[in-house]
Amino acid sequence: MSYEISHLRALESEAIHVIREVAAELERGVVLFSGGKDSAVLLHLARKAFWPGALPFPVMHVDTGHNFPEVIAYRDEVVAQTGARLIVASVQDSIDSGRVVEERGPRASRNRLQSVTLLDAIEEHGFKAAFGGARRDEERARAKERILSFRDDFGQWDPKAQRPEVWNLYNGFVKPGEHVRVFPLSNWTELDVWQYVREERIPLPTIYLAHMRDVFRRDGMLYAVSPFIELLDGEVPFEESVRFRTVGDMSCTGAVRSDAATLEDVVTEIAATRITERGETRADDRVSEAAMEDRKKEGYF
Amino acid sequence: MAQTNGHALLARSSELVRFATAGSVDDGKSTLIGRLLYDSKSIFEDQLEHVERASSQRGDTYTNLALLTDGLRAEREQGITIDVAYRYFHTPRRKFIIADTPGHEQYTRNMVTGASTADLALVLVDARKGVLEQSRRHAFIASLLRIPHLVICINKMDLVGFDQDTFDQIRGEFTGWAAKLEVPDVTFVPISALHGDNVVKRSERMPWYEGPSLLYHLEHVHVASDRNLVDARFPVQWVVRPMSDEHHDYRGYAGEVASGVFRAGDDVVVLPSGLETRVEAIETFDGPVEEAYPPLSVTLRLEDDVDVSRGDMVCRPHNRPRETRDLEAMVCWFSERPLQPSGRYRIKHTTRTVLAKVEALRYRIDVNTLHRDEQATGLSLNEIGRLSLRLSGPLCVDEYGRNRATGSFILIDESTNDTVAAGMVLWGPLSGQ
Numbered sequence: 001m002s003y004e005i006s007h008l009r010a011l012e013s014e015a016i017h018v019i020r021e022v023a024a025e026l027e028r029g030v031v032l033f034s035g036g037k038d039s040a041v042l043l044h045l046a047r048k049a050f051w052p053g054a055l056p057f058p059v060m061h062v063d064t065g066h067n068f069p070e071v072i073a074y075r076d077e078v079v080a081q082t083g084a085r086l087i088v089a090s091v092q093d094s095i096d097s098g099r100v101v102e103e104r105g106p107r108a109s110r111n112r113l114q115s116v117t118l119l120d121a122i123e124e125h126g127f128k129a130a131f132g133g134a135r136r137d138e139e140r141a142r143a144k145e146r147i148l149s150f151r152d153d154f155g156q157w158d159p160k161a162q163r164p165e166v167w168n169l170y171n172g173f174v175k176p177g178e179h180v181r182v183f184p185l186s187n188w189t190e191l192d193v194w195q196y197v198r199e200e201r202i203p204l205p206t207i208y209l210a211h212m213r214d215v216f217r218r219d220g221m222l223y224a225v226s227p228f229i230e231l232l233d234g235e236v237p238f239e240e241s242v243r244f245r246t247v248g249d250m251s252c253t254g255a256v257r258s259d260a261a262t263l264e265d266v267v268t269e270i271a272a273t274r275i276t277e278r279g280e281t282r283a284d285d286r287v288s289e290a291a292m293e294d295r296k297k298e299g300y301f
Numbered sequence: 302m303a304q305t306n307g308h309a310l311l312a313r314s315s316e317l318v319r320f321a322t323a324g325s326v327d328d329g330k331s332t333l334i335g336r337l338l339y340d341s342k343s344i345f346e347d348q349l350e351h352v353e354r355a356s357s358q359r360g361d362t363y364t365n366l367a368l369l370t371d372g373l374r375a376e377r378e379q380g381i382t383i384d385v386a387y388r389y390f391h392t393p394r395r396k397f398i399i400a401d402t403p404g405h406e407q408y409t410r411n412m413v414t415g416a417s418t419a420d421l422a423l424v425l426v427d428a429r430k431g432v433l434e435q436s437r438r439h440a441f442i443a444s445l446l447r448i449p450h451l452v453i454c455i456n457k458m459d460l461v462g463f464d465q466d467t468f469d470q471i472r473g474e475f476t477g478w479a480a481k482l483e484v485p486d487v488t489f490v491p492i493s494a495l496h497g498d499n500v501v502k503r504s505e506r507m508p509w510y511e512g513p514s515l516l517y518h519l520e521h522v523h524v525a526s527d528r529n530l531v532d533a534r535f536p537v538q539w540v541v542r543p544m545s546d547e548h549h550d551y552r553g554y555a556g557e558v559a560s561g562v563f564r565a566g567d568d569v570v571v572l573p574s575g576l577e578t579r580v581e582a583i584e585t586f587d588g589p590v591e592e593a594y595p596p597l598s599v600t601l602r603l604e605d606d607v608d609v610s611r612g613d614m615v616c617r618p619h620n621r622p623r624e625t626r627d628l629e630a631m632v633c634w635f636s637e638r639p640l641q642p643s644g645r646y647r648i649k650h651t652t653r654t655v656l657a658k659v660e661a662l663r664y665r666i667d668v669n670t671l672h673r674d675e676q677a678t679g680l681s682l683n684e685i686g687r688l689s690l691r692l693s694g695p696l697c698v699d700e701y702g703r704n705r706a707t708g709s710f711i712l713i714d715e716s717t718n719d720t721v722a723a724g725m726v727l728w729g730p731l732s733g734q
Contacts, residue, residue, distance in 0.1 A: 003528075003594045004316065005594075007315045007316060007317040007396040008315075010596060012598075013597050013598040014596065017598050020538045024538055024539050048586035050555075051600075052545075052547070053542065054543065136389070140373075143387055144373055144383075144384045159375075159384065162384065164411075164413070164414045164635045164720050165720075166418075166709070166711060166720075167417045167418060167706070167709045167711075168418070168557070168706075169649050169711045171718070171719075173713060174718065187387065189391075191391070274342075275347050276347055276348060279347030279348070280347070290373075293374055
C-alpha cells in the first residue's frame with residue numbers, strides 16, 4: 001500500500017483536526033451557517049469530527065430578513081437533521097431596537113449591518129469560538145487571514161497583529177470579551193468545495209442548480225426580482241435559466257446564466273470558469289478596493 | 302454504508318503539495334507566482350482586470366502581478382508585503398498551496414510560519430546579483446524547518462544573456478555554502494519569471510539546461526515518502542462519548558495521525574500513563590478503515606477500558622517517543638517582547654499544553670553567517686537560538702529532524718496570550734544540530 005491521500009481527503013482531514021482542536025480548547029463554540037455551500041460543507045465536516053457523538057455546538061444563522069426562501073427551508077431541514085440547536089440572530093431585530101439604521105434607496109443592502117447583529121449575538125451568548133466557512137481563495141484580504149483568527153473586545157480583526165500559525169499548532173487562548181473566528185475551509189478553493197459536495201453528496205439549496213427565474217440586469221450582473229430590491233428606471237425583468245454561485249442576501253447576490261442542472265454539470269462549469277465567484281456575483285465586494293478588509297475589521301464574517 | 306465514498310476520495314489521483322516561496326519583490330517573486338498562476342490558468346479575468354486597473358492607477362507601465370498577492374490596504378499603500386499570503390492553483394496532477402512569504406529581514410517569522418507546513422521551499426536568486434545574504438537566510442530557515450526539498454530559482458536569466466557560466470557559478474557558490482545545511486534535495490532552475498522561460502515550459506533560449514521546467518519539477522517531485530511512516534504516534538484530541546441510546550457504551554479517541562501507521566489489532570501503549578492495550582477498530586464517519594496514516598483524522602477504539610484523555614499519545618510499545626520534563630530546542634522568536642531569561646511560558650506540543658521555564662539560552666544563531674553567539678543574553682523578534690526548557694509536566698517528544706509533528710511546539714505568553722515562539726526539539730549533546 002502506498003499510503004497516498006487525495007487532496008480532498010487531506011483538506012477534509014485538516015478541517016476536522018481544526019474543528020476538534022477548537023472544540024477541545026475553547027468553551028462555547030458556535031457554527032455560523034448561512035445556508036450557502038461553504039457552510040453546508042462546514043456543518044458536514046463538523047458532524048464527521050464528532051461522530052458518533054453529537055455536534056457539541058449550536059448553529060447560528062445571521063438572518064438579514066432578505067433571504068432566498070429556498071435557503072431558509074433548506075436551513076431548517078439540514079439543522080434539524082444534525083440535532084443541533086438553531087439560533088437565529090436577526091438583523092431586523094437590530095434595526096427595530098435601534099442598534100443599526102437601515103440603508104435606503106434602490107441599492108440599499110443589509111449586508112454591512114450583519115456585523116453588528118453578529119457581534120451582539122456572540123456577546124449575548126458568550127461565544128468564544130465562531131466557526132465560519134470562509135476560504136482564502138475568495139478574496140485578497142482573506143488570503144492573509146489565519147485559520148484561527150483572533151478578535152479583540154470590539155470584535156475587530158487586526159491584520160497587522162495576527163498570531164503566527166505554525167505547523168498545526170493553534171493558539172486559542174482568549175481573555176473575557178475576546179473570541180476567535182475559526183475557518184476550517186481556509187485552504188479550500190471553490191472547485192474543491194464543489195468536488196467535495198459531489199463526492200460526499202452533500203445536499204444544497206436548490207438555487208445552486210440551474211432553474212428558470214425572473215431576473216433583471218444591473219451593473220453587468222443578474223439579480224433575482226424580489227420584494228427587497230427596487231427596480232431603477234430602465235431595468236426590465238425577464239425570465240432566464242440561472243443558478244447562484246454564492247448565497248447571500250437577495251439584495252446583493254447576483255445570479256449567473258447557466259444550464260448546469262446537476263452537481264456534475266456544476267463541477268464542469270466551475271472548472272472552466274474564468275471569473276471568480278465574488279467578482280461575478282457579489283455586489284458587496286465592489287464598494288472599494290478594500291471592501292472586504294474594511295468589513296472584516298469591523299467584525300464581519 | 303457510506304464507506305464507498307471514502308474509497309472514492311482516496312482513489313482520486315490529485316495530490317496536495319504545499320510550498321513556501323521566499324524572496325523580495327526585487328527578486329521577481331511576485332512575478333514568478335503571478336506567472337505560475339497565469340500560465341496554469343488560475344488567475345481569473347476579474348482579478349487580472351483588477352490588477353491592470355490598479356497598475357495603471359499607480360503609474361506602472363506594465364501589469365504589476367505583485368498587486369495580485371498584496372491583499373491588505375497597508376501593503377498596497379506602502380508597496381511591501383507584510384504577511385504570509387496563501388495562493389492556490391492546480392494542475393491535472395496536483396493541487397498546490399503556496400505560502401507566499403515576505404522577504405525582508407524583519408519578517409523572518411513569516412517565513413518560518415509559511416515553511417512550517419511546506420513540502421518544498423522555493424528560493425529566488427537574482428542572476429545579476431548572485432547569492433545574497435537574504436537567499437542564504439531563506440535557505441537556512443528552510444533547512445532549520447526541515448523542508449525536504451529546496452528549489453533555487455536563478456531568476457532574470459534574460460538580463461544576463463541566458464549565460465550558462467553565470468548559472469553555474471551561482472550554483473557552485475550556493476552548493477558550497479549549502480553543504481553546511483541539512484537539506485536532502487536541492488534543485489537549481491534557471492528562469493526568467495517575466496518572460497516565462499523554464500517556468501511552465503522548457504525554454505529554447507537555454508539549450509544548455511537539461512533539467513525540467515519549474516512547474517514540471519513541482520508536479521513530479523516525490524513528496525509522499527517525506528512523511529514519517531515508521532514511528533506510530535497518535536495524539537488524542539478529543540474523547541468521543543456519545544452516551545446516546547444507540548451508542549451507549551461507545552468510547553473513542555479522536556485525533557489526527559501524526560506519524561506512522563496504525564492498524565486494527567495493533568498492540569499499543571498510551572503515554573504518559575504507560576497502559577498497554579490493543580486497537581480494536583479505527584473508525585470514521587464513513588465507516589471503519591483498516592489502516593490509518595498521516596495526516597488522516599480518525600477515531601481509535603481500544604480493547605481495554607483504559608483511562609485516556611486529551612493530550613495523551615498512543616504509540617507502539619516498542620517504538621516510543623521520549624517522555625521528558627527537560628527540552629533542548631531551537632526556537633525562532635516571534636514577539637516584540639523579547640525572550641525573558643528564566644521566563645515562564647505556556648508550551649503547546651501536539652495536543653498537550655503545559656508550562657515551560659527557560660533554564661538557559663545556549664546560543665543565538667546569526668542567520669546570515671550561521672555563527673553561534675554563546676555570549677548572547679536574549680532573543681528579540683525574528684532571532685533564532687537554542688534554549689533549555691524545564692517543563693511543568695511530561696511531554697512525549699521526538700527529535701524534530703525525525704518527526705516534524707511530534708518534534709515541534711509553540712510558546713505562548715501567559716499574560717498576552719500571544720504566540721511568541723516556534724520551537725523544534727533537539728536531542729542530546731550541546732554539539733548536536
